[in-house]
Amino acid sequence: MIEVKNIRKSFGDNEILKDISITFKRGEINLVIGASGSGKSVLTKCIVGLHEVDSGTIFYDGREFTSMNFKDRKDIRSEIGMLFQGGALFDSLTVEENVRFPLEMYTKQSKEEMLDRVNFCLKRVNLENVNHLYPAEISGGMQKRVGIARAIALNPKYLFCDEPNSGLDPKTGIVIDNLIYDLTKEFDITTICVTHDMNSVMETGENIVFLHQGQKWWEGDKKSILKTDDDVLCDFVYSSRIMKKFKNL
Amino acid sequence: MISALHNIGSYFLLLARVFKKPDNYKLYWRQTVHEMVSLGLGSLGLIAIISLFMGAVVTLQTVSAINSPLIPLYTVGYATRQSFILELAPTVMCLILAGKIGSNISSEIGSMRITEQIDALEIMGINSASYLILPKIIAALFTIPIIIIYSMFLGIVGGWIVGAYSSMLSVSEYVYGIRWDFQLFHVVYALIKTLFFAFVITSVPSYYGYYTRGGALEIGKSSTKSVVYSSITILIINYILTQLLLI
Structure with a gap:
């Protein structure tokens, strides 16, 4: 479980996050949704420590992250897996080397043990016979899956996904969403997904937080989001004509 | 001026992060060997061509500049050697490498x-500055x-080729x-x-x-600035x- 309490973050005079408090539950897909510029990505980067918060606290299963030194944060980060919007695979390494990288950095496994783990992770994301290909030689969907395989290589307790299906066709996007859902349940991970894709929301959203202009505007699940009367949230959810028609049915 | 001071300060802060204890010596060693091949072997061809031609041209220019019979012709070899050891190999070649290697590193x-x-890398808890730099x-x-x-040697060989074929x-x-009058300290100074x-x-x-x-x-833009x-x-x-060192 990750608890965020009263965090604020500004860049210069521009306040991006305004007193946000959220609890992200373990074993569930926690979706952070909102329009572009609402502060979703900044929130995620603050939670993982890529940005320092101006005030407020963040707890990883009761451990206060915000006041930790670099060494203690490193221990927490070894429990975090992250899937980036563009995959963020290392260009100069093959698929196998990318997935093996965190294992080499943090474990003392033998080469055979590492290879077994790499193959397990790749098989788990439905990828086989791509070990020796470079990221540039595989499709965007495959890159995302390699990114997931790398993120789960160290059996993370916490999984962060930044717009996991952006740039993918709807069908592949759903495959990625379902994969993240399955992994969350299988390994009992606290998963936080940042998205603005309503397909993802309807497919996997268990605990949904809607951000608007840097504030937590709404919280609920995928059933309640469709019944909401909140104008701002309705504008976001029913932004397309087809969704507006759907609402009026 | 403030921007320049900010850059200098940020540069030294980055270096402080770079020289922290490595996370994993084995991975760092592997990366270092990879960089040695990439930076070293990748530059040998260019440096060879430039050094050979520059050595030949310096020799030709020095020969053509000597008009007085009182100046012995072996001065040409001396001038070529000194030019290459003191300045052309260490400074000019490093300026060329700053363009070739520097732009490569910056863009990578x-x-x-x-x-x-x-x-x-940072999410994995790795000191990215240290691991990459x-x-x-x-x-x-x-x-x-x-x-x-290698450049010093080839520059002098370039001059020798002029001697042999002209x-x-x-x-x-x-x-x-x-x-003539070789001083090992000049090579040490260059290194x-x-x-x-x-x-x-x-x-x-x-x-x-x-x-x-x-x-x-x-x-x-970063690549251009870096060069x-x-x-x-x-x-x-x-x-x-x-x-x-010399004065």
């Missing part, structure tokens, strides 16, 4: 920044002095000239300079690459070290 790290690969600096400190010695001076006069230059060639572009923000256009500032730094350090 810059593209890693904008494609979130550096963020991915330290192996490059160590590799350059080992390989660039070797490249410079009627302007004989090979024996040229060889006598390159052996000391080279070590400083190697550090600049890798650390300055790494700084500009690491702090790239934006997109592809900014990678190009300009590392070249200027090399010239300043060259002057200071020459003043300190």
